Amino acid sequence: MTWNVWGRFGDRWLRRQRAIVETVRARRPDFVALQETWRYDGQAQTDLLGFELGMTSAFAPSRMPRDPDPDVRLGLGVLSRFPLRKVEQHTLSAGTIALRAEIRLGTDSLHFITSCLDWEEDHERERFAQASSLASLVSELKGRGDDVVVAGDLNAPPGRPELEPLLAVLEDCWQPQRYDGVTYSSRNPYLDKGEWLEDQRIDYILANNGLVPTDSRLAGLDEDHGRPPSDHYAVVTDVPVA
Template structure:
């Protein structure tokens, strides 16, 4: 089962977001993930970025609104007006159920995780997609959110024959306190799948990289995790690589690079 997670930078960057949308879709079409988690995805007029990508792939989609990062006020350009921020899911298999799981926050409106149950041929496949706090002065919220995600992943209600999957932008690199709760309960699929230990997903080489994000820049902050669905089962991953690192028709798709890994089921 091919997993992919990507922070797709909402409608930031001015009107070029439309060209970026096409570039994002082209990369996803080339990778052909079975499950794709999207962060900083948009929703406009009742249709989400996940819907758009799913339509191109002939797949299924889900979306929930979140507060991280907040949408610009005032809008930076007209095509941001009235557009929501959220996390999305694109799936090869039908989406049986979706819930919005609120995460803790003291310093801003609480963000949320998307929790989906997919109709995988081998049984229900539970997938969590999220984006966490990033501000240095809100480290307490950041850690509380990753702890909450670890608790969510280990909810016995998600047990079953298949692994429980997390896809998201955790705004923290390997070995940081914020990742410790997830490392304690789940397998980092990048490392398990043989990914480059020096890889980064928010690179200062990108012309529009957020260089002010000193805690995240030039680190691997986008992650795929999984834990066994039942005792005695194992998590096996391979082929971990980055995607979306090159221009498509002269356009860089996002300020983040995507993570791709194959998970045995």
């Protein structure tokens, strides 16, 4: 599962927080990648989610976006039903980061990686460079014979050249024959209308070609009293890994 959970934006973030917990609990994912998750006063949202859901958690601050409150730091997070063998932060191009969690599954390792690429329309070169850095990391890990999943907000619709480096080393797990998969939808009341990414699929789960998805779907559509808990919809993919 991957979800940009929109930090503490909006005037109902505490209610959204409750709805995020219930949405994840209902799907029972083994792994969750979070973007725009927050840390404040020594407490990380990933820790709270992990405690309520019975999952191991990790957090890494990132450079964007920034919360209006300077004491709130936004970043990336990982939740796992399995113990995390190793957690590392990797710097990509232009100061963007990726958070990598290594999970031991029997005698094999799975590397679960999340990132959030630049969102601005005129940052194609930055996104391409970030995706290229991420692809290099993936190739290194695959070279060890390990499985790799990249889950995150890539801020580019399918077919954009910025995604080509990643799609050269990983497979897109979305199954377009079933749903359109729009994760940044004009139907979402939190979306700023007229954005260049409006009504596009920009949140992805990518896996090496040895991992074959069996189903893909959206979540987080209306669990907050009929409203979505975030300005993005979540992506849930079933991928047998062991």
